[in-house]
Amino acid sequence: MNLLILTLAVPLIAAALGGFVGSRRFKEIVMVGGLALTFILCLLTAFEFLGGTVPSAFEEALRVDGLSALVLVLCGFVGVLSGVYGVGYLRRNEARKLVTPRMRSEFFGLIPAYVFAMLLVSVSNNLGVLWIAVELTTLASVFLITFHDKDTSLEAGWKFLVLGSLGLAFALLGTVLLYASGRGFLGEGMARLNWTRFIEAAPSLHPFTLRLGVMFALIGYGTKAGLAPMHTWKPDAYREAPSPAGVLMAVGMLNGALYCVLRIHLISKAALGPAFSGDLLLGLGLLSVLIATPFILVQWNLKRLLAYSSIEHVGIMAVGFGLGTEAAVFGALLHMTYHSLAKPVTFFSAGTLAQLHSSSNFDRIGNGTFTRAPVASGLLVLGSLIVMGSPPFGIFFSEMTILRAGFSGPHVAVTAVFLAALVVLFCGFAYQIGRLVLGPPRDPSDRRVPAPERLDISTSTAIVAAMVAVVSAFYLPAWLLALIHAASAVVGGGV
Amino acid sequence: MATSDLLILCAAGMLVSAFLMVGQRALFTTIRLYGVQSLFLGVVAAVIALSEDRHELLVTAVITVALKAVLIPWYLMRIIDRIGIHREIEPFLNVPASLMVCLGLTVVGYRVSTGFPQGGRAASHHLIGVALSMLLIGMFLMVTRKKAITQILALLTVENAVFLVAVGVTPGMPLVVELGIAFDVIVAVLLLGILVQRIVDRFESMDISRLSKLKG
Numbered sequence: 001m002n003l004l005i006l007t008l009a010v011p012l013i014a015a016a017l018g019g020f021v022g023s024r025r026f027k028e029i030v031m032v033g034g035l036a037l038t039f040i041l042c043l044l045t046a047f048e049f050l051g052g053t054v055p056s057a058f059e060e061a062l063r064v065d066g067l068s069a070l071v072l073v074l075c076g077f078v079g080v081l082s083g084v085y086g087v088g089y090l091r092r093n094e095a096r097k098l099v100t101p102r103m104r105s106e107f108f109g110l111i112p113a114y115v116f117a118m119l120l121v122s123v124s125n126n127l128g129v130l131w132i133a134v135e136l137t138t139l140a141s142v143f144l145i146t147f148h149d150k151d152t153s154l155e156a157g158w159k160f161l162v163l164g165s166l167g168l169a170f171a172l173l174g175t176v177l178l179y180a181s182g183r184g185f186l187g188e189g190m191a192r193l194n195w196t197r198f199i200e201a202a203p204s205l206h207p208f209t210l211r212l213g214v215m216f217a218l219i220g221y222g223t224k225a226g227l228a229p230m231h232t233w234k235p236d237a238y239r240e241a242p243s244p245a246g247v248l249m250a251v252g253m254l255n256g257a258l259y260c261v262l263r264i265h266l267i268s269k270a271a272l273g274p275a276f277s278g279d280l281l282l283g284l285g286l287l288s289v290l291i292a293t294p295f296i297l298v299q300w301n302l303k304r305l306l307a308y309s310s311i312e313h314v315g316i317m318a319v320g321f322g323l324g325t326e327a328a329v330f331g332a333l334l335h336m337t338y339h340s341l342a343k344p345v346t347f348f349s350a351g352t353l354a355q356l357h358s359s360s361n362f363d364r365i366g367n368g369t370f371t372r373a374p375v376a377s378g379l380l381v382l383g384s385l386i387v388m389g390s391p392p393f394g395i396f397f398s399e400m401t402i403l404r405a406g407f408s409g410p411h412v413a414v415t416a417v418f419l420a421a422l423v424v425l426f427c428g429f430a431y432q433i434g435r436l437v438l439g440p441p442r443d444p445s446d447r448r449v450p451a452p453e454r455l456d457i458s459t460s461t462a463i464v465a466a467m468v469a470v471v472s473a474f475y476l477p478a479w480l481l482a483l484i485h486a487a488s489a490v491v492g493g494g495v
Numbered sequence: 496m497a498t499s500d501l502l503i504l505c506a507a508g509m510l511v512s513a514f515l516m517v518g519q520r521a522l523f524t525t526i527r528l529y530g531v532q533s534l535f536l537g538v539v540a541a542v543i544a545l546s547e548d549r550h551e552l553l554v555t556a557v558i559t560v561a562l563k564a565v566l567i568p569w570y571l572m573r574i575i576d577r578i579g580i581h582r583e584i585e586p587f588l589n590v591p592a593s594l595m596v597c598l599g600l601t602v603v604g605y606r607v608s609t610g611f612p613q614g615g616r617a618a619s620h621h622l623i624g625v626a627l628s629m630l631l632i633g634m635f636l637m638v639t640r641k642k643a644i645t646q647i648l649a650l651l652t653v654e655n656a657v658f659l660v661a662v663g664v665t666p667g668m669p670l671v672v673e674l675g676i677a678f679d680v681i682v683a684v685l686l687l688g689i690l691v692q693r694i695v696d697r698f699e700s701m702d703i704s705r706l707s708k709l710k711g
Contacts (some may be wrong), residue, residue: 015528128671128672128675128676129675136679139682142690149693154690155707155708158694158703158707159706162650165650166650172657173657176665176668177660180664193668235709239709455536
């Protein structure tokens with residue numbers, strides 16, 4: 001049986017089982033086992049690619065090249081982490097009698113389904129299938145956002161679905177226009193929507209139609225990636241979604257949506273030259289970084305803080321891809337990798353703090369969390385240091401790579417603004433986290449005592465994630481580095 | 496050129512229905528207008544399928560009519576019946592001003608459509624012009640209306656515009672992709688409907704301008 005199809009089938013089966021049958025214990029085993037197996041299969045698929053074959057299925061509608069392999073592996077990794085953390089997360093809520101059977105089914109069904117949809121995004125070569133897969137991620141995540149069924153989560157879910165659907169309508173129009181620009185050069189059958197066909201036929205595509213299509217598709221998929229100014233759903237959704245779903249959005253969905261953006265960018269680059277979509281990406285990326293800055297400085301909610309940090313990071317990657325030189329693209333892909341490894345730590349520790357205090361608002365959590373929840377607070381500080389980009393961790397180096405590429409190219413002024421924004425963001429994030437964790441301890445007369453911190457499954461997962469993130473700063477396995485190089489070969493040019 | 500006249504007529508019908516949706520405040524009528532618009536889209540697909548011998552487009556036509564002219568309107572009407580809210584409240588912009596704006600948007604849509612290559616079909620130009628205008632009108636409807644149901648209809652109008660481009664200027668999407676898209680659209684409408692009902696249960700209104708707690 002085709003390894004690629006198996007990789008996609010496992011999370012889908014896990015979703016069906018988790019959503020519809022079995023006791024709580026059974027659902028937990030299915031989700032953790034299914035997602036762990038999925039991660040192993042993702043790795044095997046990537047190794048098959050590194051071994052020299054190109055895994056593909058259904059007339060190359062699904063096809064794994066370097067970029068797909070990298071996104072696939074990162075998504076599988078965060079999938080299994082979020083699955084294990086999710087089991088602990090739900091158990092904590094069960095202990096507080098917050099979980100109904102309906103919520104249990106939604107949770108154990110939708111998390112693997114979401115992972116499935118994101119894996120499908122990362123291996124789609126057919127632009128039609130790609131669109132369908134992205135829409136599936138939206139549909140799978142809506143009820144994760146409204147999971148807690150509060151006023152605010154309904155609001156966040158509604159905004160997410162309406163804005164997401166509008167973005168996807170744009171992306172569909174973009175896809176249709178790209179297809180129209182082919183004017184019969186793309187061949188017959190299902191394969192005529194294949195990305196590889198577009199790249200082959202790039203010189204004969206109709207320029208005006210293509211330009212319009214690229215613009216719509218970039219805006220559409222950019223909405224899903226959370227690039228400013230289409231980012232407004234992100235803080236709401238991140239705040240309301242349970243942390244295990246939040247981390248899937250912040251890593252898996254972000255990478256997946258960037259994957260779509262890159263596919264479109266590459267078609268445009270092959271047909272119209274690097275300037276058109278490259279400059280668009282550069283502009284959107286810079287705008288994202290700039291918009292994130294004030295909101296991080298005045299933020300009042302921990303999870304929203306993480307959302308704006310995620311908008312910042314997607315902006316950094318877009319800037320790297322927009323600069324377009326070999327070094328900048330490599331830096332952006334390195335950034336994607338390190339970001340995916342580090343982000344779960346911040347989400348997991350923030351999620352634990354929020355659960356202990358029944359809220360993620362800064363004023364409800366209160367200052368000086370270190371005295372109340374030392375493990376989660378310590379992990380939050382560590383994760384934040386990595387995510388902010390402080391040396392010696394990976395994100396520092398990937399940001400440096402992008403900055404150096406920027407200063408040695410034609411976009412020096414843009415890079416200077418970008419650097420200034422990064423410095424402010426660094427200080428802002430450090431200020432917020434420092435205030436939360438270290439500040440003066442809470443007034444002892446305050447009677448809202450949080451539950452004590454326990455070393456349960458979720459906390460252990462966070463510790464493991466932190467270890468991975470720290471180790472990755474000093475040692476990236478050779479195969480992962482090979483995947484990043486293969487991906488940057490795809491984005492830098494050539495198929 | 497009877498076929499091309501028929502195509503232009505149907506496209507014009509879609510545009511007119513979009514305009515009527517902007518001018519309409521009774522929700523039932525707005526939903527019916529959306530149904531009529533989808534019916535026109537189905538006819539466009541069927542006419543192209545028959546006149547150019549592209550039989551896979553007939554499938555598109557059947558899906559469009561069954562899904563968007565019958566099933567989705569029926570579902571939305573059922574929701575309205577259950578929650579008992581029948582009229583759109585005063586929009587952010589009054590009706591005459593809205594219509595003027597939409598007129599301007601139509602001009603913009605047609606202007607952009609002149610950049611497309613002259614295809615083999617005489618009506619292609621009009622189809623793109625109408626589609627781009629509807630896209631803009633749909634987005635306009637989305638930002639100026641307050642009721643959740645109207646927002647869904649605006650979204651669906653945008654969707655119809657995209658499909659008009661798809662049948663009007665491409666050699667037809669592959670069938671598998673077409674079916675996948677149709678499936679996704681219907682699930683999206685289903686979820687939107689469920690969400691509207693939950694919002695009404697919670698806020699006792701489907702006025703989405705009340706959804707404004709999340710800021711910063």
